[in-house]
Amino acid sequence: MRRPLSVLGWTAIGVLGATGFGVLALRRGESINAAWLLVAGVSSYLVAYRFYARFLALKVFAIDARRATPAERLNNGRDFVPTSKWVLYGHHFAAIAGAGPLIGPTLAAQFGYLPGTLWLIAGVVLGGAVQDFTILVASMRRDGKSLGQMAKEEVNSVAGTAAMVAILAIMIILLAVLALVVVNALKASPWGLFTIAATIPIALLMGWWMKALRPGRVLEASAIGVTLLLCALVAGRWVSQDPTWSGWFTWTGPNLAWAIIIYGFAASVLPVWLLLSPRDYLSTFLKVGTVLFLAVAILVLLPPLRMPALTRFTDGTGPVFAGKVFPFAFITIACGAISGFHALVASGTTPKMLMRETHAPLIGYGGMLMESFVGLMAMIAAATLEPGVYLAMNVPASTLGPTAETAARKIAEWGFTLQPGTMEALARQMGEATLLSRTGGAPSLAVGMATILGGVVSGPGLALWYHFAIMFEALFILTTVDAGTRVGRFMLQELAGYVWKPMGRTSWYPSIVVSSALVVAGWGYFLYQGVVDPLGGINSLWPLFGIANQLLAAVALCVGTTILVKMGRARHAWVTVVPLVWLTAATLTAGWQKVFAADPRLGFLAHARSLAGSAGPDAARMVFNDRLDAGLALVFMAVVLVVIAASAREWWLVLSHRRAAEVHESPFVETAYAD
């Protein structure tokens, strides 16, 4: 009796999902409800988890319920801790979720909601979740080894070194572009800046509380921190209305960039208990709480989507960022569909906490499905905006012109309507001086979120919800900036240690200061250039970040494929090879176009040529930056080609029996948890 019922249930979910996709694909010229997007997404996730994840676990990787995990064998009560599966699911999700799945879909909404939605769903099911699961299983079978170590052991040392260089370079670009998003969101916004500035003294207080006053009382300190932060959010309105205070907290882009650079340096050299760990806890609570609340609010409200399914910008003329829907939709939405960065988390803390091997599909595959769901929510939030408003917020002033009237004229040329008064009214509603050309994605996402959250809980008013959303985004982006700077510093110290031994001593103060300064200077340079770039910076930096992140995913999939081949499961290797081929094709195409395209809006070199002979004061600097960006894109592409070649060589050697198929798994130990 159970089996027919199960077949019936899964058929129903399948039909429901197909209906969702049908509605998304066929409705044209009338607005559709966000519910259809959710139906298509959630049904696909359920079917993929029930069938594909199970296939990966049982048939491809042969997950063994009797095999003890590192958490069980090496349990030390600290980092190796067997953790119940739903708790670990929450923990893993909190570690992988960040600004990427929120900002990427918001920017990709310039193509309409359809391309991004399809890629979020198909990409996660066949690519992103497979990558996270593969790396999690591989690391779990190797006592929690990192991606770099596995690349070195399972592929070869060339691939290992290439992976490490790639990770460091990607980190630099990632931090620069995320910091740029924050600068653009807080620029000339005293309310937003006051709230974010308040997080620093709040974090110091929490740090002191947890270290000295009540050692280890993290929950207590976090409760105090969140309360104070909400007070600062409410007080921000008063700050923005008071002429003296609002003057103090109205900063220009370059000044904000310097402040973030100094903050990143301080967080990297100060003891972690003082600033870094309290901010991490604060941001985790806020992140998980807000994501859950947003999901509930969208389900309650089911808003209609105002954005069309496809816009005319799929042809590559998009004003938010240049490039056609292929390949640029696939690198703009990085984290919600597939993200190389997750391979670092899936080979970091999570594999050391798995209690049973059988929990890996839920954590690795299921955790990534939830991340994709966050991406869908961001897409919904962006698509609930009127297209004219969306464009007015996300297109740089160099295209839109300085006033609401010039912007309205430009937007009318693209075939969308915007009443000049609309933007002023919206800015007043959200408590901002202006919302024109607030590029970077964060402000338009915040307007979308404020409309949705304010539609469910209207008491606080839209302005408060808007600044709550800005605070939510900026807080966890800055947490990524400080943690990432520190990670980069350790990688640099390790690399420098090969050249000169003392630099490798991670607790030697001169080495700490020098390497921190170098990492901060690296991302700080790109951040500053992005801030002063008349084209807005996002147009050049976000694609670079997307390319870098997707190429890291390609490295992870190479490692996964090599492991499958060496496990003697080459006939199942398509599970990682298919996403690898697609990702490599999309990303190398995007990289090639960013460097060599003849259109100066798209190609770095063409843009540099278009400036040649220009007498503008910034011309020389912009030409240099274009060439630098082009060089960086070429380096990313070269590194990934090296890793692919090194891996392919290993596959060929093993498959032609020239080399023994040996994996470096830890030996089998029987679990004591078996049921």
Add this chain to the structure above:
Amino acid sequence: MLTDRGTGVPGHRRTFAALRKWVAQALAVVRQVVGAPDYVRYVEHHERCHPGAAPLGPREYYAEFVSRRFGSGTSRCC
């Protein structure tokens, strides 16, 4: 007053104790999700696996935990 049969403990006390236990368990779950240290769990682990040796005090445990978890940066994603 209502008393539980045989134990002599008033019913509301028992409810209160059950509630406290439930809250403590819920807080332990929250600690694990956000990756916060759990001194009680550490001491239990220590007594089980290293009987005889004295565990670290709460202050030392916290200092060690923080440097282990955050010392080399955390893998926070984009």
